[in-house]
Amino acid sequence: MSIALPDAPSFGAPVDQHPCPELLNFLATRRSASAVTLAEPAPGDDDVAALIRLAARAPDHGKLAPWRFIVLRGENKAAYAARLEALAQGRGDVRAAAKLAKLKTPPLGIAVVSAPRVHEIPEWEQVLSAGAVCTGLLYAAQALGYGANWITDWYAYDAEAKSVLGLNAGENVAGFIFIGTAKEPPMERERPDSAVLTSVWKP
Numbered sequence: 001m002s003i004a005l006p007d008a009p010s011f012g013a014p015v016d017q018h019p020c021p022e023l024l025n026f027l028a029t030r031r032s033a034s035a036v037t038l039a040e041p042a043p044g045d046d047d048v049a050a051l052i053r054l055a056a057r058a059p060d061h062g063k064l065a066p067w068r069f070i071v072l073r074g075e076n077k078a079a080y081a082a083r084l085e086a087l088a089q090g091r092g093d094v095r096a097a098a099k100l101a102k103l104k105t106p107p108l109g110i111a112v113v114s115a116p117r118v119h120e121i122p123e124w125e126q127v128l129s130a131g132a133v134c135t136g137l138l139y140a141a142q143a144l145g146y147g148a149n150w151i152t153d154w155y156a157y158d159a160e161a162k163s164v165l166g167l168n169a170g171e172n173v174a175g176f177i178f179i180g181t182a183k184e185p186p187m188e189r190e191r192p193d194s195a196v197l198t199s200v201w202k203p
Contacts, residue, residue: 003144005053038105038107038148042181061126062120071109072108073107084161087158088100096154099153107179112175113174114130114171114174115168135150
């Protein structure tokens with residue numbers, strides 16, 4: 001399946017809002033696929049660009065776009081994983097090296113980098129926006145029919161690993177969104193009781 005998106009609305013143009021039961025049904029059964037079950041095929045370059053375009057429509061207070069994307073695929077992704085593996089092995093950290101399976105296996109990864117701006121909009125809100133971008137990217141990939149998983153692991157937080165990825169000072173990995181075709185359907189997991197987590201404010 002390939003994405004056929006409508007043209008982006010022009011700035012200031014009215015944007016049609018309408019019910020979308022299909023989206024509600026999708027959200028009611030959405031489930032991430034295990035990263036180690038993801039294989040080819042993955043979205044091609046045009047679809048990756050479309051997925052990123054969709055993700056970039058996330059809520060963004062102040063219109064700062066305090067995030068960016070790094071695409072990992074093919075030989076470049078393999079080289080990135082090899083650099084991280086050498087880093088882990090150089091420290092004698094067998095466990096960290098083993099955790100790279102979730103990075104190595106999927107054919108496609110998109111790193112969403114949180115890049116807060118110095119601005120009156122609080123940094124916390126800018127970081128939340130990067131999280132919203134991750135969610136949108138994950139959901140868009142799954143809506144396209146692919147398996148996807150939002151991963152953070154040691155290489156999202158480790159200073160040397162962040163340098164390997166090419167992050168600048170003040171930037172952090174909001175998430176790696178790994179995408180591919182799931183070799184097996186994901187099993188439903190336990191979900192929180194939303195009623196228990198909900199209260200009604202009263203004066």
